[in-house]
Amino acid sequence: MNVQYITKVGEELQNQIKDEEFKRIVKSVLEDPTGWPQHKINFIEYIPSQEASLSQDASLSQVASLPLSQVAALPPHVCKIYLRDGENSNKICGMRGLSCARFNKDGRPLDIIINYKNWMGGSRSELPLDQYHKYVINHEVGHWLGLDHSKCPLEECKKRGIAPENCPASIMQQMSKGPNHIGPCKESCTPLPPDWGVDNLDYDEIKQITAFEKDNKINENTSNFAIIQLAIYILILIMVIILLVYTIITNKKKNTTNTTKYNLKNKFIY
Ligand SMILES: [Zn+2]
Numbered sequence: 001m002n003v004q005y006i007t008k009v010g011e012e013l014q015n016q017i018k019d020e021e022f023k024r025i026v027k028s029v030l031e032d033p034t035g036w037p038q039h040k041i042n043f044i045e046y047i048p049s050q051e052a053s054l055s056q057d058a059s060l061s062q063v064a065s066l067p068l069s070q071v072a073a074l075p076p077h078v079c080k081i082y083l084r085d086g087e088n089s090n091k092i093c094g095m096r097g098l099s100c101a102r103f104n105k106d107g108r109p110l111d112i113i114i115n116y117k118n119w120m121g122g123s124r125s126e127l128p129l130d131q132y133h134k135y136v137i138n139h140e141v142g143h144w145l146g147l148d149h150s151k152c153p154l155e156e157c158k159k160r161g162i163a164p165e166n167c168p169a170s171i172m173q174q175m176s177k178g179p180n181h182i183g184p185c186k187e188s189c190t191p192l193p194p195d196w197g198v199d200n201l202d203y204d205e206i207k208q209i210t211a212f213e214k215d216n217k218i219n220e221n222t223s224n225f226a227i228i229q230l231a232i233y234i235l236i237l238i239m240v241i242i243l244l245v246y247t248i249i250t251n252k253k254k255n256t257t258n259t260t261k262y263n264l265k266n267k268f269i270y
Pocket of ligand 1: 174
């Protein structure tokens, strides 16, 4: 299953980290075969189509320089991953010191905000920084793909003969809150393989999330066109009925007048 994504560094961080650098890290995490690809999710970088009046060749270099507002305006099936400073992350996510995935009123994923303070080692996680990056991207993308938080999979570890202290955490546990928060599980930075049945995805839901808006618009336009066509048919039918009724009434009147005239004539003769 394909998921298109785009990355963007907040304008407030342009002197700290370049768009290209953030994109390179996110891309390496999303395309890592031990990450979501083992759950059959292929991440493809979003290239704006002709709709955005960007040519295919020019798009790659232009994507990095798209302002935040233009990235936000991209179609909803595109997974938008932002890196924002601590202050903006707290404000946007409504939680202090965490990254987040946001959803709209219909429950459709909106975007992902990665907290730069944590990105630079400010979280309580004890994972090495490159692994923390892997964790935070996989975790927030897991939310975007429809997963909620989960617990330490102790039962599954027991079945596999793994001691609780060595039990790997689900990617949907909150590593940013530190090792105690996810205990007795061990911090981990990738989703557990599908045969664990822990970090498994609902593919029907993802199909809906990633459905192209363009298709929806076509369907909408098609149904609007059908309604207009039906209204025209009904109008024509009403006009035909009115015409028919008018013709019948007029003919009847004519006949009545003719009969009267004929009678009068007859009367006159007689
Ligand atoms: Zn979370």
